[in-house]
Amino acid sequence: MLYDFHTHTFLSDGELLPMELIRRCVVKGYTVLGIADHISHSTVARVIEEVRRDAELGKKHWGIEVFVGAEITHVPANAIAEVAAHGLAVGADYIVCHGETVVEPVEPGTNKAAILSGNVDILAHPGLITADDAKLAAEHEVFLEISCRKGHSLANGRVVQLGREAGAKFLVNTDGHAPGDLLSEEFAVTVAHAAGLSDDEIKQTLYENPKILIERIERRRRERTR
Numbered sequence: 001m002l003y004d005f006h007t008h009t010f011l012s013d014g015e016l017l018p019m020e021l022i023r024r025c026v027v028k029g030y031t032v033l034g035i036a037d038h039i040s041h042s043t044v045a046r047v048i049e050e051v052r053r054d055a056e057l058g059k060k061h062w063g064i065e066v067f068v069g070a071e072i073t074h075v076p077a078n079a080i081a082e083v084a085a086h087g088l089a090v091g092a093d094y095i096v097c098h099g100e101t102v103v104e105p106v107e108p109g110t111n112k113a114a115i116l117s118g119n120v121d122i123l124a125h126p127g128l129i130t131a132d133d134a135k136l137a138a139e140h141e142v143f144l145e146i147s148c149r150k151g152h153s154l155a156n157g158r159v160v161q162l163g164r165e166a167g168a169k170f171l172v173n174t175d176g177h178a179p180g181d182l183l184s185e186e187f188a189v190t191v192a193h194a195a196g197l198s199d200d201e202i203k204q205t206l207y208e209n210p211k212i213l214i215e216r217i218e219r220r221r222r223e224r225t226r
């Protein structure tokens with residue numbers, strides 16, 4: 001089982017068309033692919049609509065489940081809740097927030113605003129996350145990301161340490177922007193180990209936590225079609 005909820009296409013700064021990304025993930029043996037391109041208030045509706053068309057073709061013709069997410073990126077912290085709600089309103093399956101990675105000037109307070117927004121599912125690469133924010137993430141059931149991406153992954157050990165103490169749940173995501181970034185099960189296990197997760201925690205993170213997120217997404221879809 002191979003899950004990855006954080007990938008990019010050239011609808012933001014990735015290299016591939018959504019359709020080609022989906023094709024390559026089928027060949028890689030992905031169980032579920034989540035596409036979460038960088039968005040802000042300006043682009044969220046268009047990007048979600050465009051990715052959705054290819055996701056539907058991938059499901060129909062290749063049988064792969066593709067969830068359409070959106071990564072709120074460098075949006076003012078005080079506007080994250082509004083953009084997250086807008087993303088869900090225009091059809092996103094789930095919302096990622098581009099957290100306070102140590103390698104970019106993300107506005108301080110972004111991690112907390114994402115966690116408290118009520119509509120962010122995954123806090124990506126949270127960087128120098130605080131113990132308080134890790135506790136809030138656990139309380140609000142926001143997944144903390146363990147990142148495979150260069151730069152962002154520098155803080156994985158801290159995210160695991162504080163997240164574990166707080167009882168937060170983790171996901172391993174590639175944050176893939178190019179074909180060479182895509183996941184194999186072996187690499188997912190290696191990244192999880194390198195971040196400091198135990199064997200039991202790796203099982204929970206790679207195989208159980210994705211199911212919790214998928215249930216949330218499916219509940220959202222059902223509520224929408226009602």
Ligand SMILES: [Zn+2]
Nearest residue numbers: 071098099124
């Ligand atoms: Zn990001």
Ligand SMILES: [Zn+2]
Nearest residue numbers: 006008071175
């Ligand atoms: Zn990303």
